[in-house]
Amino acid sequence: MTHKLMALPLLLSLAACGGHEETRKEPPPPTVSVARVDLRALDGGFTASGRLIPREEVAIAPELSGYRIAHVQVEEDAQVRAGQVLAVLDDALLRAQIAQARAQLTQQQVASDKARMEAGRVAGLDNMGVVSQEAIDQRRIADRSAQASVGVARAQLDDLLTRQQRLTVRAPVAGRVLQRSARPGEPSASGTVLFTIARDNLVELDAEVPEAVMGTLATGDPVKVVLASGISVDGRVRLLGARVNNQTGLSTARIALPVRQDLRPGGFAQARFVKAKAPVLSAPEGAVHYDADGAYMQLLDGRDHVHRVAVRTGRRAGDMVEILSGPRRGDRAVMGGGAFVLEGDRVRVAGEKAGA
Template sequence: MDAAQQGLVAAEAQVRVAEAQIADVQLNLRRTEVVSPVAGIVSQRNAQIGAIASAAGQPMFVIIRDGLVELQADVSESDLLKLELGQTVALRPVGLSDTLRGTVRLIEPTVDAQTRLGRVRISLEEPGRVRAGLFAEAEILVEEREGLTLPVSAVAAPAEGRGETVLRVTGDGVVERVAVTTGIRDGGTVEILDGLGAGDRVVARAGAFVRPGDRINPIPAETADLASN
């Protein structure tokens, strides 16, 4: 009887050892499964059949989370401080004729020491219309308001102790120099905060050939553009 009991105990011990070995094998097998932590689109695969996975190497897969593509934009350090989260962005991807819309999602806290550029991440309203890796130009709207604007060519730079000025044309065609205060510059236009009123006529071009006191016959800019075409 004792021998039988000892044999039973030994057999049960062997069963437990076998079960532990099976559990260890199953654990190792589960560790071979690669499960994505999020849903998305696989944009890059570095894994190869038979290769050994390592945390120190390249990622096995690169996944676009939820299929959302965003723009990584490089911004000069002089403009970086004007940006805020949520600002509206107009994007023109290469190969796309129309403009896409987006918003500033993230402003990275550091500036590259070599290029002096900061990085901004912009989320897109229609991410399905672009592909990862495309180049795009972006315009970030940092401020918007209604006001009086002029072509940049109409504003003379500060000189000889005076600030910025424009050449205004009076009702009888006489040119006079007027000091102005400028605001936002956007491409070829500049905002006029003070010094002019709506309806004032100014010399938009060829200001170097006109002097205060000259009497001229101004041509509206629209007419001049049509004549040049």
């Protein structure tokens, strides 16, 4: 009986120790589902609308003011070649000035010939006493002065002849006449546009693109452009806008189009941006999370510990999203249960997403 009483406290002590160990046992790690970051062919794309514009619009204005428009040689929508005459200004006023300038040049040339001959008569008579040195110097100065007067008269005539040539308005480039505002009988005004030409008939679509997808585009990307008539035209991204409108959140993409007669600047068109179906690094959209710092993913290392990685996303197709930067191919991304784990936590993987 005595031995039984001594053993009882020992058993109670051991039982108490065992219960304490049970309470100190760590809880199991949370269970999460994961998906692989891998290469996949993404379909889809996005659409954007905009207006057709000339790639380069050339405005043609007269260089001289105050001359009446005598003739207009082309109409709107005409095809013109470089150097072709578009309009002619009346040169009646210049013709009289040119005739007067030519007469003045002739007079100056005659006076110059006379002065040159008089200077020639005293050539070699310096310091010989036949003619005073002062008279010799005066004839030579008169000869040089007459030559200078001839140069001035010739320059004035050349200026008038140049003005006469500029009264003919020519096309600086080949292309399609988009606008004609020149009307016969109206006086010309320097800086007033008479004609507008689309250089080489090149028209492109100025598409308004959301800022969020600008990073997914690149010059040379194929684009399907649908005109207002319903006709579909193949184009390519030629230029991406460098700025985003701070009011609309839209940027621009210039879509180069083939030369076609039915492409009229100012018209409406819609573009569908479709990348080639080459495999890209992607993951399910559920693996990408967002907070105040931007998009991120929770990746698992080899010991199933969670690590946060910032990501940059691209195109979306179905429930998949393109990964432009951050994770690497083969990484495991936390899907379900990710809201309850933190950086460095160890988790238990329930299984990867089927088909991922």
